Amino acid sequence: EAQVTQNPRYLITVTGKKLTVTCSQNMNHEYMSWYRQDPGLGLRQIYYSMNVEVTDKGDVPEGYKVSRKEKRNFPLILESPSPNQTSLYFCASSKLAGVPDTQYFGPGTRLTVL
Amino acid sequence: AQKVTQAQTEISVVEKEDVTLDCVYETRDTTYYLFWYKQPPSGELVFLIRRNSFDEQNEISGRYSWNFQKSTSSFNFTITASQVVDSAVYFCALSPAGGTSYGKLTFGQGTILTVHP
Numbered sequence: 004e005a006q007v008t009q010n011p012r013y014l015i016t017v018t019g020k021k022l023t024v025t026c027s028q029n030m031n032h033e034y035m036s037w038y039r040q041d042p043g044l045g046l047r048q049i050y051y052s053m054n055v056e057v058t059d060k061g062d063v064p065e066g067y068k069v070s071r072k073e074k075r076n077f078p079l080i081l082e083s084p085s086p087n088q089t090s091l092y093f094c095a096s097s098k099l100a101g102v103p104d105t106q107y108f109g110p111g112t113r114l115t116v117l
Numbered sequence: 118a119q120k121v122t123q124a125q126t127e128i129s130v131v132e133k134e135d136v137t138l139d140c141v142y143e144t145r146d147t148t149y150y151l152f153w154y155k156q157p158p159s160g161e162l163v164f165l166i167r168r169n170s171f172d173e174q175n176e177i178s179g180r181y182s183w184n185f186q187k188s189t190s191s192f193n194f195t196i197t198a199s200q201v202v203d204s205a206v207y208f209c210a211l212s213p214a215g216g217t218s219y220g221k222l223t224f225g226q227g228t229i230l231t232v233h234p
Contacts, residue, residue, distance in 0.1 A: 036222070043126075045208060045224040061221065093162060095222075105152070106222060108162040 005030045007109035009094050015115045016084055024079045024112050026094030034097045035077040037069065039090040052077055084116040119144045121211050123225035130199055131233050138194045138228045140209030148214035151192045156206040168192065199232045
């Protein structure tokens with residue numbers, strides 16, 4: 004089954020404790036992206052990746068890191084989480100075939116930083 | 118810079134009513150794509166439709182229809198004969214078709230639709 008998976012789905016942590024949210028897709032998609040969803044703000048892009056070893060900042064990259072060592076994986080790293088990073092996070096992927104294709108989303112990760 | 122505005126924060130209707138969700142966008146790109154996504158209470162994001170800026174034909178899919186008007190920069194979504202299962206948050210989104218922001222998806226704030234039995 005074609006899908007985007009994220010782990011963990013729920014996470015409660017404390018300020019300053021490094022964490023990684025994993026994202027994996029099995030569709031051989033070139034493009035992957037991370038978003039955060041906050042009430043009243045919709046989804047905002049954190050980072051995106053056009054292909055392996057190619058990443059770029061979205062609208063709200065501060066406090067986040069990403070890496071794209073393999074096509075299928077795009078982990079989101081919070082080196083020193085803070086309470087304002089409490090949010091619902093979505094990973095997405097799409098096939099980059101010359102035109103912007105539809106982005107398919109993972110199930111979401113609800114992160115709480117105390 | 119791209120911007121998507123969904124002016125209706127919340128809409129409440131009774132089952133079988135028709136409901137229209139508004140979406141207005143701003144972009145300097147001459148070619149772009151518009152999307153609608155649905156987020157049911159379970160939280161996942163479900164793709165509904167993609168429309169490119171060259172195609173202003175309206176589209177109908179069952180009870181769903183979309184009205185794209187380039188002249189007013191609007192891409193409105195209508196649900197006919199609404200059902201309780203349509204209760205969800207609906208997002209409109211915009212993506213350029215090229216240029217330096219290629220691949221960047223900008224979302225509106227979302228409209229919470231509640232359909233009462």
